[in-house]
Amino acid sequence: MDRAGLIEAVGRKTAGDGEVPAEQIGRVVDALFGTVAEAGVIADALKAGRAVTLVGFGSFHDVGGEASLRPGKALNEFIHDQAG
Template sequence: MNKAQLIGMTARRAAELPGGRQLAPEDIDRVLETLFGTVEHPGTIAEALKADETVDLGSFGSFHTADGTAAFRPGRALSEYLQDQVG
């Protein structure tokens, strides 16, 4: 899945959630750019990692640094979903 597909799917899923609403693809793109950053502008996750902080996204997982590189530790909900233990 490329970034454009991720944005499109996210826009559709946001509208399908209970109480959800349609989000503009441009807004989703801006959020992704702000979180993950670009080569020219580091995102908020990169800034937190550089400050030696862990970014905890609950049951999805967490980003942290390990030996000077970014690492991701999947959370329980993501791990179980990928192993087909949920749903």
């Protein structure tokens, strides 16, 4: 899934309470993950030596100078059709 697909999918997931404009979703995606021109908050935190943890999804860490995602239990269970 590319950026446009992510924005569209988030829009579908949030449509229940009224439509969230794609432009606003795009700004949030860019703020989290960054753009070519500017790092996002996840990258900023990793560069500062902090981890970013999203309960159930996983955590982003700096492992030997490389960004790494450690999937959370809920994400692993969902991917492997084990979600309760």
